Amino acid sequence: MPKLDLNRVPMLKQMPNLRATNFNEVALGYTAEQAQAEASRCIQCPKHPCIDGCPVGIDIPGFVKAIRDDDMPEAVRILKDKNSLPGICGRVCPQETQCEAVCTLAKRKAPIAIGRLERYVADWERANMKSVNSSVKSTPTGKRVAVVGSGPASLTAAADLAKLGHSVTMFEALHVAGGVLMYGIPEFRLPKEIVQGEVGYVTSLGIELALDSVVGRMVTVDELLSNGYQAVFLAPGAGAPMFLNIPGENLNGIYSANEFLTRVNLMKAYMFPEYDTPVKVGKRVAVIGGGNVAMDSARCALRLGADEVYIVYRRSEVEMPARREEVENAMEEGIQFKLLTNPKSFIGDESGRVKAIELYEMELGEPDESGRRRPVSKPGTEYIFKIDVAIVALGTRPNPIIPSTTKDLETTRWGTILTDEATGKTSKPGVWCGGDMATGAATVISAMGAGKRAAANIDEYLRG
């Protein structure tokens, strides 16, 4: 029985007081020594449950062993065989609920820090290897696939399809590729340079990238199918914000998280007026929601210079869907939490600017369909809380542009596109779907898994 090393190697982070004033990356990554030490803890167990725990099936023991043996090019090769976006996944994947949760050493509360190792390999490649397209491409098939969106699902599907020899065009509505990786996740969690580097790797596989292209307006899905594309993969994201629908929600200073994060991350409003897009900084900011987007919004608001930032969440701390790590980071940075609290209305001043939010308390009742205890209002607990900026981070719904302009594309009652989970097929021949547009708002890695499955099915379809 090999001696178990249960000392998980910690990873350095920027100190909270300092990092709350800048947009630089919070997590600082492993050094070579740390990576080797952590990789050496892996017992290379024969069952390797970690591989099944990974939505894209990375050969985790393989790349971890390569780090241990100091064969970094091999670690890169193994990792990128299954994952085209390792620098991104190594930073934003919730490994703690996926591969690390089922790691054999998880039972001993010391799972291998697979996410940190993945990030280490990806960063090593960026620093040490020229942009070599090491994957072997198959002979061109002569088939053309249109991929709608350029976020994680699309990038993954496009890369896999290109490697299989198909001709791929990615259509992106915004002026840069990356989708939520660029506009949603902040710089301090996912540097945009890393995103563009990984997008660059994908496009280096021979994919055509059409920016500023809104499918459903500039060209419809039906037009793509009749103008030379044999298959279409729809992954435009769940790009429509959900609002509370309470009085005063249209007052100035109330943002959807999508708008706030797009201004800050994509349009770099934190560098206004050097960059032209402004955003309201606020003195006292309330962020409504408890997921990763709410944490991101709160931490951006803090970095912009708000004096106080509050998370307002209707359930309790253990129910928060955000990654535990990000909740901890937010708390360390000084973000305050108003839990078991819900908004009732927004109050404005004479100029139409929000000046307060009416809140009331909740308590936990019976569990709902998701298994979490249902929050129940406590009547008579309303109070007025002064704020000057509010960010509504309740989640997103599917954007209606594509469903409303595509014939015979069945949708579900939530507005998502009806999709077969195993294959990505929709009700419309020649059209597949994956990512948030199929599932509702979820994770980067689950979108990538959907991209992989759809690419495999599209390939099968194209080969007849």
Next chain:
Amino acid sequence: MYKILLRQDLVPNIHLFKIAAPDVAKKAQAGQFVVIRVNEKGERIPLTIADWDREEGSITIVFMEVGTTTHRLALLEAGDSIADFIGPLGLPTHIEKFGTVVCVAGGFAVATIMPIARAMRMAGNRVISIMGARNKSLIFWEGELRSVSDQLIVTTDDGSYARQGLVTEPLKELLETGEKIDRVIAIGPSIMMKFCAKTTQPFGVKTIVSLNPIMVDGTGMCGCCRVSVGGVTKFACVDGPDFDGHQVDWDLLFARQRIYLDEEKRSFEQWQSQYGTHS
């Protein structure tokens, strides 16, 4: 990058650009808009489509110099390019044979009402157009609008050209003559659209306005452009930009358009210190 094929200085501070954007030109329809970004650090702004040429693959936009972005845009000449050009966005204006349609344009919106008047005429409507500007020096495209209208009334606030007064005055007169007017389209500054809608309301004539809130993406993903119509929140970029003028919460629109006045001022002051005041 999208090349500027042609530049015309129509009147002081109002410019016309014809921009090469074949895919947008292929699909553009009256009432739709584009979102542009002048350069890498620029903001995204919406501009209504004034015209298109599907063969040439070009879109015509007309804009007024107001703040930093439009001033920066106005420095460009034919042969220069802008960073991003996205469209066509928004739902096209509903064109149908209604009967008699009155098209009212305030200020430089004469450019954006032109394709609508043209399409209404082509659909068999009798088109009466009203265009107004503050004074004679700001009047442009009079001939263009006349060529697609059965009747054209021109107004200037100060009476320096044609009929003195605001566009709402001839509009009211037309309604009062008892001539059956089936639809009014009013486009221009928000306050002008509000008063056109107020003018037509007692007569019960359906009045379509083209709302112009602040926008960021233009595809419905952020909610910046939210307006209230009939008490319901709508996104101007995907539910509009056309809405029923009698149902619009105008005060909300005005308030939301003012949200960044301080930031706009700060940005423009920085611009002026770099480029000097516009001559």
